[in-house]
Structure formats: structure tokens, C-alpha cells
Amino acid sequence: MDHFLYRDGLLHAEGVAIPDIAATLGTPFYVYSAATLTRHYRLFTEALAPLPHLVCFAIKSLSNVAVLKLLGDLGAGMDVVSGGEYLRAKAAGVPGDRIVFSGVGKTREEMRLALEGGVRQFNLESEPEMRALSEVATALGVVAPVTVRVNPDVDAKTHAKIATGKSENKFGIPIARAREVYAEIARLPGLKVVGIDVHIGSQLTELAPFEAAFQKVRELTLALRADGHDIRRLDLGGGLGIPYTRSNEAPPLPTDYGAMIKRTLGDLGCEIEIEPGRLISGNSGLLVSQVIYVKNGEGRDFLILDAAMNDLVRPSMYEAHHDIIPVAEAIPGSPTQPFDVVGPVCETGDTFGKGRELPLMAEGDLVAFRSAGAYGAVMASEYNSRPLVPEVLVQGDHFAVIRARPSFDEILKRDILPEWL
Numbered sequence: 001m002d003h004f005l006y007r008d009g010l011l012h013a014e015g016v017a018i019p020d021i022a023a024t025l026g027t028p029f030y031v032y033s034a035a036t037l038t039r040h041y042r043l044f045t046e047a048l049a050p051l052p053h054l055v056c057f058a059i060k061s062l063s064n065v066a067v068l069k070l071l072g073d074l075g076a077g078m079d080v081v082s083g084g085e086y087l088r089a090k091a092a093g094v095p096g097d098r099i100v101f102s103g104v105g106k107t108r109e110e111m112r113l114a115l116e117g118g119v120r121q122f123n124l125e126s127e128p129e130m131r132a133l134s135e136v137a138t139a140l141g142v143v144a145p146v147t148v149r150v151n152p153d154v155d156a157k158t159h160a161k162i163a164t165g166k167s168e169n170k171f172g173i174p175i176a177r178a179r180e181v182y183a184e185i186a187r188l189p190g191l192k193v194v195g196i197d198v199h200i201g202s203q204l205t206e207l208a209p210f211e212a213a214f215q216k217v218r219e220l221t222l223a224l225r226a227d228g229h230d231i232r233r234l235d236l237g238g239g240l241g242i243p244y245t246r247s248n249e250a251p252p253l254p255t256d257y258g259a260m261i262k263r264t265l266g267d268l269g270c271e272i273e274i275e276p277g278r279l280i281s282g283n284s285g286l287l288v289s290q291v292i293y294v295k296n297g298e299g300r301d302f303l304i305l306d307a308a309m310n311d312l313v314r315p316s317m318y319e320a321h322h323d324i325i326p327v328a329e330a331i332p333g334s335p336t337q338p339f340d341v342v343g344p345v346c347e348t349g350d351t352f353g354k355g356r357e358l359p360l361m362a363e364g365d366l367v368a369f370r371s372a373g374a375y376g377a378v379m380a381s382e383y384n385s386r387p388l389v390p391e392v393l394v395q396g397d398h399f400a401v402i403r404a405r406p407s408f409d410e411i412l413k414r415d416i417l418p419e420w421l
Contacts, residue, residue: 054120106133148193200213
């Protein structure tokens with residue numbers, strides 16, 4: 001469920017008409033619904049109750065500080081994968097004991113940043129990384145709480161570019177070597193084992209791969225406890241998918257996910273950590289764009305928008321589908337036609353969808369990309385020297401700009417000419 005509905009013939013974000021935002025900001029822009037973000041976060045907390053748990057929002061899906069503060073004020077933790085994301089979480093007022101530091105290539109500088117600023121745990125991904133963290137923590141005179149991300153060699157049955165739990169993926173330590181690795185951690189100074197971490201991929205649309213991975217984590221928990229390790233937390237990662245179409249696609253609900261976790265791991269006495277991103281942020285956001293031209297081609301018609309692949313890269317990078325809808329509601333029974341929906345960038349890959357059935361469109365009409373809250377603005381670039389898309393947060397009947405569109409002067413001033421030019 002989201003809070004983007006037609007009212008009086010116009011698409012609204014909660015109580016705000018989308019054309020009103022466009023008239024203020026121009027297009028394209030991202031708009032997020034505070035009510036949707038809140039609802040989706042609470043679905044997870046309710047699904048895991050009464051188990052002790054922490055829902056850590058995966059910042060990589062949507063990193064605007066205003067969104068992080070909204071979720072942090074609700075009690076969310078944060079899952080970060082870089083020093084920059086760590087600083088965003090802190091800027092949003094999230095305390096260190098609710099920040100989990102993940103990622104396959106943490107630098108010593110990032111480790112130091114988190115240890116000095118406070119961190120709940122580091123999810124270690126390799127033996128060189130754990131030795132580096134030991135050195136950094138020892139030099140600072142502190143003890144770093146750690147889990148090890150184990151790779152359970154489970155096929156998540158998702159897109160190859162976002163699968164992370166198979167043996168050929170770069171993530172984690174093979175689960176068969178976990179006891180050996182935990183034994184080494186116990187011997188290293190400056191590290192303290194607090195649990196186990198696992199994450200098998202993103203946009204999973206069935207529970208079976210999760211359950212297969214969690215059963216392996218269960219067995220490892222019992223084995224590590226028998227070895228004398230204090231396993232008190234199980235970080236189960238994220239990855240639960242969302243419906244990107246309004247057809248028959250129906251990923252599992254958080255309630256079903258929570259019930260499976262309780263059935264599989266609930267009797268171990270561990271605090272459960274999960275790191276959802278897409279399911280909280282995905283359907284909370286739209287990308288709104290304007291039609292520049294309607295172009296009649298050879299055997300097909302093109303809808304050329306002012307949004308491009310640099311603003312929403314998922315269709316180009318992942319062949320991802322986003323529903324595209326008119327902001328002005330179509331009259332029932334009105335004629336439609338197929339359009340190839342494209343952007344203005346000089347790349348054939350700058351295509352959002354082919355043969356999309358839409359009402360007859362004209363220059364200046366507004367369209368909205370649904371389910372654009374996750375991996376939209378965070379992956380945007382200034383390719384073709386196009387300014388980054390502004391972001392807007394709606395709450396009830398008012399909206400606020402939470403990231404402004406940079407001017408061309410601001411973009412150009414970032415370039416520095418060497419004195420010899």
C-alpha cells in the first residue's frame with residue numbers, strides 16, 4: 001500500500017496534488033510520502049514482536065537525511081555501508097548504538113570514524129578486514145563489537161546483479177569456514193563477537209531462500225555456542241521484495257516473513273536484527289517527469305520525457321520495470337496507445353519502457369514512475385551535465401523540499417582549472 005492516489009482527477013501524494021509540486025519546483029523531481037514510510041517501517045516492527053529486535057533501515061536504498069530522521073525518530077536503526085552513510089545517520093540524530101556498519105570494503109578510516117562516533121556492530125566480510133579492525137580498535141584502546149557475515153551458498157532467485165548469497169558472490173565468508181574464522185576473532189585483541197550476519201540478496205519474492213539460509217544460521221549458532229562464543233544477535237539482512245507492477249506480482253508480506261523468522265530462529269534467545277531498505281522506501285516514492293515531445297517513429301511512437309537514465313538508472317542497469325502513469329487521471333473508456341517511454345540522454349539505453357499502454361499524451365503532460373523511492377535518487381548522477389533531481393517529502397497536506405536542484409553555476413564551480421590553463 002502507498003499514499004499516492006487520484007483525487008478529483010489528479011494524482012496526489014497524501015493530501016498534496018502532484019501538479020502543485022511541479023508548478024513550484026519544475027520537473028523532474030522525486031516525492032516521498034511520510035505516511036507510507038512510517039507504515040512500512042511499523043509493519044516490520046509489528047511482524048517481529050514480541051521477539052527482541054531492531055529494524056535497521058538500509059540507507060543505501062534512500063539516503064536523504066530528512067527521511068533518515070523520520071525513521072530514526074520512530075526508533076529505527078540504520079544499516080550503513082560507507083563512512084558517508086554513517087555520517088548521514090549521525091546527522092539524522094541516530095545514536096551509534098543503533099547503527100550497524102556493513103559493506104565488503106570498509107577502510108581503516110571508516111572503521112576509526114565509527115569507533116570514535118559509536119557503532120552497534122561491524123558486520124565483518126573477510127579475514128583481512130577483521131585483522132584491520134583489530135589493529136584500528138587496539139590503537140584506539142577500544143573493543144569493537146563484531147559479527148561475521150557468512151555466505152550460506154543459497155540461491156536467492158533474484159536478479160544476478162543483486163544476488164549476494166551464492167558461493168561465487170563477493171560477499172561474506174563461506175559458512176563452512178565460519179567456526180575457524182570465529183576462533184581467530186576470539187584470539188585477536190580489540191574484537192568482541194556479538195553475533196552472526198547473513199544477507200542473501202535483494203528483491204526476493206519468495207520466503208524459501210530466506211528460510212534455507214536461516215536454517216543454516218540456526219545450525220551455526222548452536223555450533224558456535226558449543227565452541228564458547230557468545231552469540232546473542234542474529235543479523236538477518238534485508239532483501240524482501242516489493243510489487244513493481246499492479247498485476248499478479250505479490251511478494252511475501254512482512255507478517256509472513258516475521259512468522260518464518262519466529263518459527264526458524266525464535267527459540268534461540270537471540271535479538272533479531274533485520275535491514276530492510278526497498279520494502280520501506282520503494283513504494284514510498286514517485287519520480288515525476290514532464291513530456292517534452294511526442295515523436296512518431298517507424299512503427300512505434302515515443303514519449304520523450306525530461307527525466308533520463310541519470311535520474312532513474314534501474315531500467316537501464318537492471319532491466320527493471322516501473323509502472324508509468326499519467327498524473328491527470330484518464331477518463332474511463334478513453335483511448336490509449338503504446339509508447340516507448342524514453343529520456344533525452346544520447347544513449348539507446350535511456351529507455352524506461354517499451355510499448356507501454358498509456359492515454360493519448362501531449363507536450364507538457366506529467367507522468368509519474370511508481371515504486372521509485374528505493375535506488376532512485378541515491379543512484380542518480382549528473383551524466384550529460386544534468387542537475388541532480390530534487391527530492392520532496394510530503395506529510396499530510398504540505399510538502400517540503402529536502403534536497404534542492406543544484407544550479408548550473410553550482411555545478412560548474414565544482415570544476416577547478418589548473419593554474420597553467
